Amino acid sequence: MHGARGAGNGMTAAQPHRTEPDGIKAGTPAAFAVRCRALTKHYPSRTGPVRAVNGLDIEIRRGECFGLLGPNGAGKTTTIEILEGLLAPTSGDVEVLGRRWGHHDDDLRQRLGMSLQETRFPEKLSVLEVLTLFRSFYRRGQDPARVMASVGLTEKSSAWVGKLSGGQRQRLAVACALVGDPDLLFLDEPTTGLDPQSRRQLWEIIRAFGQLGRTIVLTTHYMDEAERLCGRVAIVDQGRVIALGSPAELVASMGGAHVVEFACAAGAPLEPAELAALPGVQSVAAGATETALTVSEPHLAIPALLSLLQSLHRDLLRLTTRHVSLEDVFVHLTGRHLRDDDEPPA
Amino acid sequence: MTTNHPLRELTIARIREFMREPEAVFWTYGFPLMLAVGLGIAFRDGPVEVAHVDVQAHARASEVAARLASRDDIVVAIREEAECRNRLRLGKSALVVVPGDPVTFVFDPSRPESALARERVNDALQRAAGRQDPVRTSDTRVTEPGARYIDFLIPGLLGMNLMSGSLWGVGFVIVDMRVKKLLKRLAATPMTRSDFLWSIAGSRLLFMIPELVVILGAGVLLFGMPVRGSWLAVLSLAFLGAGAFAGLGMLVACRAQRIETVSGLMNAVMVPMWLLSGIFFSSERFPDLLQPLVQALPLTQLNDALRAVILEGASLASQAWRVLALAAWGAVSFVLAQRWFRWM
Numbered sequence: 117m118h119g120a121r122g123a124g125n126g127m128t129a130a131q132p133h134r135t136e137p138d139g140i141k142a143g144t145p146a147a148f149a150v151r152c153r154a155l156t157k158h159y160p161s162r163t164g165p166v167r168a169v170n171g172l173d174i175e176i177r178r179g180e181c182f183g184l185l186g187p188n189g190a191g192k193t194t195t196i197e198i199l200e201g202l203l204a205p206t207s208g209d210v211e212v213l214g215r216r217w218g219h220h221d222d223d224l225r226q227r228l229g230m231s232l233q234e235t236r237f238p239e240k241l242s243v244l245e246v247l248t249l250f251r252s253f254y255r256r257g258q259d260p261a262r263v264m265a266s267v268g269l270t271e272k273s274s275a276w277v278g279k280l281s282g283g284q285r286q287r288l289a290v291a292c293a294l295v296g297d298p299d300l301l302f303l304d305e306p307t308t309g310l311d312p313q314s315r316r317q318l319w320e321i322i323r324a325f326g327q328l329g330r331t332i333v334l335t336t337h338y339m340d341e342a343e344r345l346c347g348r349v350a351i352v353d354q355g356r357v358i359a360l361g362s363p364a365e366l367v368a369s370m371g372g373a374h375v376v377e378f379a380c381a382a383g384a385p386l387e388p389a390e391l392a393a394l395p396g397v398q399s400v401a402a403g404a405t406e407t408a409l410t411v412s413e414p415h416l417a418i419p420a421l422l423s424l425l426q427s428l429h430r431d432l433l434r435l436t437t438r439h440v441s442l443e444d445v446f447v448h449l450t451g452r453h454l455r456d457d458d459e460p461p462a
Numbered sequence: 463m464t465t466n467h468p469l470r471e472l473t474i475a476r477i478r479e480f481m482r483e484p485e486a487v488f489w490t491y492g493f494p495l496m497l498a499v500g501l502g503i504a505f506r507d508g509p510v511e512v513a514h515v516d517v518q519a520h521a522r523a524s525e526v527a528a529r530l531a532s533r534d535d536i537v538v539a540i541r542e543e544a545e546c547r548n549r550l551r552l553g554k555s556a557l558v559v560v561p562g563d564p565v566t567f568v569f570d571p572s573r574p575e576s577a578l579a580r581e582r583v584n585d586a587l588q589r590a591a592g593r594q595d596p597v598r599t600s601d602t603r604v605t606e607p608g609a610r611y612i613d614f615l616i617p618g619l620l621g622m623n624l625m626s627g628s629l630w631g632v633g634f635v636i637v638d639m640r641v642k643k644l645l646k647r648l649a650a651t652p653m654t655r656s657d658f659l660w661s662i663a664g665s666r667l668l669f670m671i672p673e674l675v676v677i678l679g680a681g682v683l684l685f686g687m688p689v690r691g692s693w694l695a696v697l698s699l700a701f702l703g704a705g706a707f708a709g710l711g712m713l714v715a716c717r718a719q720r721i722e723t724v725s726g727l728m729n730a731v732m733v734p735m736w737l738l739s740g741i742f743f744s745s746e747r748f749p750d751l752l753q754p755l756v757q758a759l760p761l762t763q764l765n766d767a768l769r770a771v772i773l774e775g776a777s778l779a780s781q782a783w784r785v786l787a788l789a790a791w792g793a794v795s796f797v798l799a800q801r802w803f804r805w806m
Contacts, residue, residue, distance in 0.1 A: 200650055202806070225652040232650065236642035240482040241475060252471035253651040276482075296651070 148211070149300050149331035150176040150199055155208035156355075157194050168194040169205070170355030181322070181332040183346035185339070185442060191355040192335040193233060196304050199333065200230050213300055226255055229298030231289040233305055239278030243269050243288055246277060247295055254296035267291045267321050283314025290321055301325060303334040307341060319345060339442040351446055358449050367440045370448055371398035372412035375438055376421065379406045381431040394420040401447070410440065410448075468653055472661030473668075476635075480669060490631070490669060491676050494623040498616060498680045505611045512537050513556050513579035516546040520561040529590040530559075536582055559583060608688045608773055616681035617768040618741040623673055624703040625735060625761050629728050631666045632711030637724040640715075640806070649805035659800060663708045670704040690775030698778055699771060699785070703764040706788045709795030710760070716799040735761040760791040 157169040169191045176182045184192045197203040198210060201217040201224060210217060215224055237246050247260035264270050267287040272280060280288065286306060293301055303322065307315040322345055326332050336342055342349050343363045351359040351366070359366055367373065380386070386407060388400045396413035411417040414437055425432055480486055515538045517527045523540045530538040541549070549555045550568065556579040558568040565587060569576035607613060639645045648658060674697065681687035689696065714731060718724040738752070739745055739761035748756050756762055767784040770776035778785065 202646065202650055222652055225650070228650075230650050232643065232647055234643050235647040236644060237647075238475065238479055238644065240479050245475065245478065249471045249475050250651065252466055252468045253653040255652075292647075 147177055148175050149178045149180075149213060150174060150182075150333065151209075151211045152195075152199065153209045155195065155198065155210065156206045157191075157198060157203065158206045167355050169198070169208075172208075172352070172356055174350060174357065176331065176333060177348075178331050179329050180347045181326045181334070181345055183342040183349040184333070184335040184352050185337065185342045185349050185446075186335075186352035187337060187446075190352045192337075192352055193304055194355075195352070196302055196333065196335055197232075200228065200302050201225070202232075226296065227299045228302065229293035229296055229300070230302035231286075231293045231304065231306060233308075235289055237277045237285070237288060237292070240276055242274045242276055243280070243291075244273045246288065247291055250292045251295045257296040258294065260295060263291045263295045266294070266324065268317060281314075283310050283317065286310060286314065286318060287321065290318065294325065298330065300331045300333070303332065305335055305337070307336070307338065315341070339446075342442055349442065351442070351449065353446075353450050359445065363442060366442060366445045370410050370440050370445060372396075372410040373440055374411045374414045375440055375444055376409045376411050376414060376417060376435065377406055377437075378409075378421070378435040379433045380425065381433055383430055386428075386430075390424070391421070394424065396420075399448070406434075408444075410444070411437075467657075469657045469661055469664075472653075472657060473665050476661055476665035477668065480631075480665065486631075490627055491672055494619060494673065495676050495680055498619050498677055499684065501615055501619070502612050502680070502685050505615065511535070511575065511578070513575065513582055514554065515539075515557045515559060515579055515583055516541050516549055516555045518543050518546050518558055518560045522561040526559060526561045526565070526587070530583060530586055533582065533586050536579070536586065557583060607686045608690070612681075612685045613687050613773055614744075614769070615742065616677065616685070616687050617772050618765050620674065620677045620700070621703060621739070621761055621765040621768055622736070622741045623677060624670065624700060624764065625707045626732060627670065627673060628666055628704050628707030629711040629714065629732060631669060632662055632708045633715040633718075633724050633728050634721070635662060636712065636715040637718050637721055640719065640804070641721060643806075646806045655800065655803065659712060659796070659803075662712070663705065663796075666708045666711075667701060667704055670700060674700045687772070689772050691771035691777065695771045695776075695778040696768070699764065699767050699781070702785060702788045702792070703760075703768075706760050706764070706792035706795070709792040709799065712799035712803075713795040716802045717804045735759050738762065740765050760788055763787045 152172065152174050155169050155172040155174075156167065158165040158167050160166075172191070172195060174182075174195075184195060186192050194203065198205045199212060201212075201221060204217075212224055213227055217224065241249070243264060244260060247264055251257050251260050261270075261273075264273060267290055269284060269287055269291065272284060277285065277288065290303065290306065293303070301322075306322065307318050310318070319341070322332060322334070326345075332345075334341075334345065346363065348360065348362050349366060350357045359369070361369070385402065388402055391397060391400045391407065391409060394409075394417055396411050396415075396417035397409050398412055399410040401408045401410075409417065409421070418435075418437070422432070513536050515530060515536055517523045517530070517538060517540045519540055519542050520526075527538050527540050530536050546555070546558045547568075550558050550570075553573075556569065556573065556576045560566040560568060567580050567583065569580055571577055636645070639648075678687075678689070678696070682689060710731060711728075714727045715724050718727060738748060738756045739759050740756075741761075745756050745762050745765075763784040767781040767788075770781055771778070
């Protein structure tokens with residue numbers, strides 16, 4: 117055993133004869149691929165401990181694609197690295213595939229695949245050489261050539277890693293995660309920084325793996341990615357889960373399926389209560405220049421809005437409608453945007 | 463499909479990466495060869511040192527200069543006083559002779575070549591004035607292979623290269639992988655820590671063999687250095703030395719998070735050994751007070767053992783203590799490195 121590695125050591129040293137806590141029975145053929153309870157991770161800092169993860173509970177079912185969604189610094193990566201056995205939690209209980217870090221490390225590592233953020237594979241090894249190396253670590257797994265084909269890198273088989281594009285490198289990282297034929301796949305921001313075409317290619321690869329009935333846990337700060345890939349999403353903010361459900365459920369929790377955004381020429385601010393009273397309007401978010409209405413029935417709300425503005429003698433500068441997204445859910449829940457910069461590439 | 467053992471795959475990957483890095487290959491093989499050849503040419507058949515002597519302008523200056531010029535180990539010139547002093551101060555001449563009665567020698571006695579020049583000039587002037595030596599003497603010059611400076615130098619260079627090659631080849635590679643988060647990624651696989659560390663150490667031992675061939679080959683083929691002990695003993699010592707320094711390289715790299723950190727640590731480890739471990743001159747020249755430190759350094763033990771086997775034909779068994787000291791350095795470093803190793 118490689119006891120001192122990552123979380124294993126800390127947990128083994130701290131709890132040599134741990135008894136199973138109530139509620140979670142390790143070793144039963146549970147329906148859950150991952151369960152964690154009251155998970156915390158604190159880092160010391162000069163201004164006192166930073167609570168990267170602060171009482172997080174998650175249950176991820178076998179066979180689902182589960183997304184951890186949240187802004188940078190929400191604690192997504194810390195959480196996923198605890199689940200991966202790379203970090204030891206400060207407190208809390210973690211069970212992965214019915215097993216625990218510190219007790220069944222080798223067994224777990226044989227069954228997990230993962231791509232981390234920012235891994236730079238050896239620049240002077242070829243794609244096939246890197247995959248062959250990673251394949252050698254696993255007792256059972258897939259033929260490197262087959263994995264290479266499944267991520268569309270066969271043409272680059274003998275190309276050095278240093279010559280690959282960003283998207284190709286990311287596909288290689290996913291291929292390294294798949295080469296051990298894992299039961300559970302962790303992907304930490306698999307498409308961050310990639311161009312739209314590369315993102316779609318990766319989505320196809322991830323979907324194909326999910327169709328084998330395996331479990332996927334991914335973190336992302338892209339709404340569209342979570343909506344397209346994940347069966348369920350946990351929205352994480354400041355180290356806790358603030359909302360959980362399928363993308364459709366989360367969107368439905370907003371009360372309306374549409375967002376109407378409009379801006380008026382300068383004048384006194386509109387009265388939010390007046391807007392909220394319009395037919396079909398569920399909620400109002402007034403910004404500095406633009407106002408957003410969550411609307412269940414746009415065919416009623418928009419004419420009513422227009423006549424209200426006309427009666428107030430306000431000129432409309434802009435009006436758009438779109439479907440509610442997870443971004444809106446996040447803004448609704450936290451009052452903040454997920455990303456500081458612009459919309460993610462489509 | 464069948465898969466190979468991870469240790470084998472990791473080692474092959476290391477070798478491929480190394481061979482595809484022209485700079486690494488040059489610094490491991492080309493540089494030591496150039497150093498050995500360069501120093502060898504500089505010190506081959508050590509030419510008789512010529513003393514540069516200035517005679518200060520004086521009525522009898524040309525007479526004195528003529529007497530000195532008859533010797534082939536003295537180069538003499540007549541110059542004005544100020545110029546004489548200036549050249550002496552700058553080290554362009556070793557000695558200033560002021561003719562007269564008495565003849566005065568101006569020199570710095572702490573400069574060996576000045577002391578030598580004074581003796582030569584004094585000897586030449588006394589003989590020219592008719593001095594008879596009461597004791598008859600004759601010289602036998604020793605320039606046979608095995609006793610020259612180049613013969614002393616080559617085993618020292620070999621030891622130095624085994625040290626720097628292992629420290630860089632292990633320490634740098636590990637920290638580079640940590641910086642690139644590759645270590646973290648490997649830690650997330652079922653790969654065992656010992657397979658990983660052995661692959662780094664093992665590939666370093668393989669890279670060492672051509673290094674040994676290049677340096678000893680240059681010594682034997684270009685300079686006729688004798689290898690009096692067994693080649694097997696030399697190879698064993700080189701393995702042991704490379705292994706001990708690979709262990710030290712791992713220890714130095716086991717926690718460093720940045721390339722700058724590990725470079726500094728490696729220099730901190732290597733500089734004392736460059737100075738004290740007898741690469742370019744015998745470590746016995748250091749005062750007794752320093753000897754415990756000097757003898758405790760692994761490079762001292764490696765260099766002394768290599769010289770004993772290569773130049774004196776000593777057996778490996780006769781070097782048992784040195785072998786043990788090297789093995790202890792390697793084993794302790796390796797164990798500590800493995801214990802403290804950090805993957806992220």
